[in-house]
Every structure is written in C-alpha cells, then in structure tokens.
Amino acid sequence: MLASRAFSLVGKRALSTSICLRAHGHAGVVKADDFSLPAYVDRRDVPLPEVAFVRDLSAQQKALKEKEKASWTALSADEKVELYRIKFNETYAEMKKGTNEWKTVLGGVLFFLGLTGLLLIWQKHFMYGPVPHTFSDEWLSAQTKRMLDMRINPVEGISSQWDFEKNEWKK
Amino acid sequence: MANHSQLGFQDASSPIMEELVEFHDHALMVALTICSLVLYLLTLMLMEKLSSNTVDAQEVELIWTILPAIVLILLALPSLQILYMMDEIDEPDLTLKAIGHQWYWSYEYTDFKDLSFDSYMIPTTDLPLGHFRLLEVDHRVVIPMESPIRMIITADDVLHSWAVPTLGVKTDAIPGRLNQTSFTTTRPGIFYGQCSEICGANHSFMPIVVESTPLTYFENWSSLISS
Numbered sequence: 338m339l340a341s342r343a344f345s346l347v348g349k350r351a352l353s354t355s356i357c358l359r360a361h362g363h364a365g366v367v368k369a370d371d372f373s374l375p376a377y378v379d380r381r382d383v384p385l386p387e388v389a390f391v392r393d394l395s396a397q398q399k400a401l402k403e404k405e406k407a408s409w410t411a412l413s414a415d416e417k418v419e420l421y422r423i424k425f426n427e428t429y430a431e432m433k434k435g436t437n438e439w440k441t442v443l444g445g446v447l448f449f450l451g452l453t454g455l456l457l458i459w460q461k462h463f464m465y466g467p468v469p470h471t472f473s474d475e476w477l478s479a480q481t482k483r484m485l486d487m488r489i490n491p492v493e494g495i496s497s498q499w500d501f502e503k504n505e506w507k508k
Numbered sequence: 509m510a511n512h513s514q515l516g517f518q519d520a521s522s523p524i525m526e527e528l529v530e531f532h533d534h535a536l537m538v539a540l541t542i543c544s545l546v547l548y549l550l551t552l553m554l555m556e557k558l559s560s561n562t563v564d565a566q567e568v569e570l571i572w573t574i575l576p577a578i579v580l581i582l583l584a585l586p587s588l589q590i591l592y593m594m595d596e597i598d599e600p601d602l603t604l605k606a607i608g609h610q611w612y613w614s615y616e617y618t619d620f621k622d623l624s625f626d627s628y629m630i631p632t633t634d635l636p637l638g639h640f641r642l643l644e645v646d647h648r649v650v651i652p653m654e655s656p657i658r659m660i661i662t663a664d665d666v667l668h669s670w671a672v673p674t675l676g677v678k679t680d681a682i683p684g685r686l687n688q689t690s691f692t693t694t695r696p697g698i699f700y701g702q703c704s705e706i707c708g709a710n711h712s713f714m715p716i717v718v719e720s721t722p723l724t725y726f727e728n729w730s731s732l733i734s735s
C-alpha cells in the first residue's frame with residue numbers, strides 16, 4: 338500500500354522532470370496538470386506505467402487495437418511497433434541513451450580553470466613585489482646544507498635522503 | 509622544520525609525537541577506506557547501475573549500523589590511549605616557564621638558578637646566510653636531551669600558543685592561567701615552532717626554537733647565559 342503510493346509519487350515527480358528534460362512529439366499525451374491522476378512515466382525500474390502513453394487514439398489506431406485482440410502472429414512488424422508506441426513513449430534503448438551534458442560541464446570547468454590561471458598570471462606580473470632574498474639559489478643551498486648538518490627530519494625526511502658518507506643525495 | 513612543500517608531519521622528536529604519527533596513519537587509512545567506498549557507490553549511482561526498488565532491507569541495515577560502530581571504536585581506543593598518555597607526568601627533570609608577550613616569548617628557568625630571558629625573532633634583514641627566515645630567534649630554549657621536561661605556559665597580555673610540531677606540543681598561553689605540558693626529546697637537535705594563536709600584528713613573527721643538547725652542554729649554557 339505504502340509502496341504503491343510511494344511509486345506513484347515518484348512517477349509524478351519523474352514525469353514532471355521528463356517533461357522538462359525530454360522533448361516528446363506524440364499527440365494526445367496526458368498533460369500532467371492534475372498530479373492526483375495516474376500518470377505515464379519512462380523509468381527503467383517502473384516497466385509498466387499506470388496509463389498508456391497515447392490516450393486519445395485516432396481511427397487508424399483504434400482499428401489496430403481491434404486487430405490486437407485477435408492472434409498476434411497476424412500482426413506485421415510495423416504494426417507491433419505502432420502498438421508499442423501507443424503504449425509507451427520511449428524504448429529502453431532510448432531511455433538509457435545518455436545526453437551530451439558532460440561535455441558542457443567539462444568545458445565549463447576547464448574554461449573557468451583557465452580563467453583563474455590567467456588571473457594568477459596577471460597577479461604575479463602586475464601586483465606582487467619581489468620574493469624575499471632568502472629565496473636566492475645561494476641562500477637556498479646554504480640553507481639546505483645547514484638543514485642537513487642539523488640532521489633535520491632524519492627518519493623519513495630530508496636528512497634521510499642524503500648520503501653523509503659519500504656527500505651526495507642518495508640514489 | 510618543514511620543507512617548502514611539505515604536506516605531512518615532521519619526523520617525530522618525542523615519544524608522544526611518534527604515537528601521534530602512528531595514530532594519524534591509522535585514522536587516515538580508515539578515512540581512505542570509507543572515502544573509496546563512497547566514491548565507488550557514487551560512481552555506480554552516476555552510471556545508473558543501482559535501482560531504487562528496495563523497500564525493506566533489514567539485514568543490510570543491521571550491517572551498516574554495526575560496522576560503523578566498530579570503526580568508531582577502532583578509532584576511539586587508540587585516540588583515548590594517547591590522550592591519557594599525554595597527561596602522564598613522570599617526574600620531570602626540569603621545569604621551565606614560557607610566557608607569551610606581544611610579540612616575543614620569555615622563558616624562566618627557576619629550578620636551580622634565577623634564569624630568565626626574552627626570545628625575539630631575528631628580522632630577515634639581519635639573518636645570517638643559510639638561516640631560516642621567520643624561524644630563528646636570538647635566544648633559544650636550551651634543554652637537556654632525553655630528559656622529561658615540564659613546561660608551564662602562560663601569557664602576559666593576549667592569547668598566544670606555544671607550539672613545536674616535531675615534539676607534538678601545542679599549548680595555549682592564556683593570561684591569568686598556567687597551562688602545563690611535558691615532553692621528552694629523543695635526540696639532540698634544534699626544533700622550530702611558531703606562535704599558534706592569533707595575537708595581533710606580529711603573530712606570525714614570534715617563533716619558538718628549542719635546542720636539545722646533552723646535559724653537559726646544557727649546564728655550560730645555563731652558567732654562561734645567567735652571567
């Protein structure tokens with residue numbers, strides 16, 4: 338009881354979403370103005386929606402529905418497809434088909450990353466002053482030597498990577 | 509001190525810090541496992557490989573309640589063990605006071621002599637070649653190595669915090685209050701730290717430098733500096 342109510346709620350939500358997202362070209366589609374009425378939904382985990390997709394059948398479609406009451410082997414392939422399209426909006430293949438939205442998202446992300454990069458380059462060039470003199474190569478090498486002499490981080494850090502016997506970095 | 513792009517901890521120079529590093533490795537592994545699981549489920553959901561037809565799942569609900577409880581216990585037990593370990597004060601050989609001011613530290617060694625001095629950062633313009641910018645001080649805190657040291661931390665004006673990462677020490681310096689911490693250095697060396705509570709304009713420019721030396725050198729130093 339609760340499950341079927343939950344499903345119909347889900348179905349209505351999915352229908353309103355699918356109306357927004359997917360274009361549908363069939364005439365006679367149930368307009369989901371009244372959410373208390375049973376609605377059609379294309380969902381992989383709801384295989385049999387509460388109503389058929391096409392509600393108002395044309396004369397030709399009505400004739401086909403009459404033919405359906407007889408033996409199904411008499412139906413041609415096209416007729417079977419037409420019957421399917423009366424009952425359902427999309428095939429499973431159409432439902433599972435992805436969109437190209439990921440390309441838009443990825444493009445947007447990369448664009449803004451690039452924009453930020455340009456901003457950073459501009460900042461470094463026009464805004465910031467020079468770095469302190471302790472970043473010169475001479476100072477850095479004296480500093481590194483002092484760190485090694487002090488045995489800073491000797492277990493897994495910098496002093497563990499220096500070979501004190503051979504006076505060179507460990508290979 | 510840390511390298512320029514160091515992300516992880518500095519190597520431990522005290523037993524408590526060794527314990528903290530191990531616990532951090534353990535906690536990080538737990539976090540990695542959980543994050544991998546969540547990432548996996550997220551990927552499955554985004555590829556639409558998970559259906560939502562389930563309404564009743566008592567067994568899996570039991571598992572995903574019990575399992576996180578076990579994970580939390582696995583985190584809490586070592587954490588509490590280290591917490592209590594930190595509070596053990598085992599007969600310190602030396603007690604010294606660190607007092608935070610705006611913007612320098614002052615230290616008092618009053619166990620045997622009446623020794624006190626201020627410790628100011630060395631400005632970058634006066635820095636000798638190869639010394640560490642914003643980390644060096646004029647008077648270091650010299651202590652004997654491999655001896656339990658008790659620190660009493662307080663402040664003179666505003667909040668400061670006395671921190672030395674490699675020793676696993678960070679204690680707030682609060683005016684009108686004496687906070688106690690202790691550590692034992694496992695090796696000789698010079699250990700750097702920085703004030704860790706915002707205290708005004710020069711908060712980034714009042715570092716802490718602890719020099720751990722064998723006892724004879726410490727005694728040498730203390731007799732020299734008090735004269």
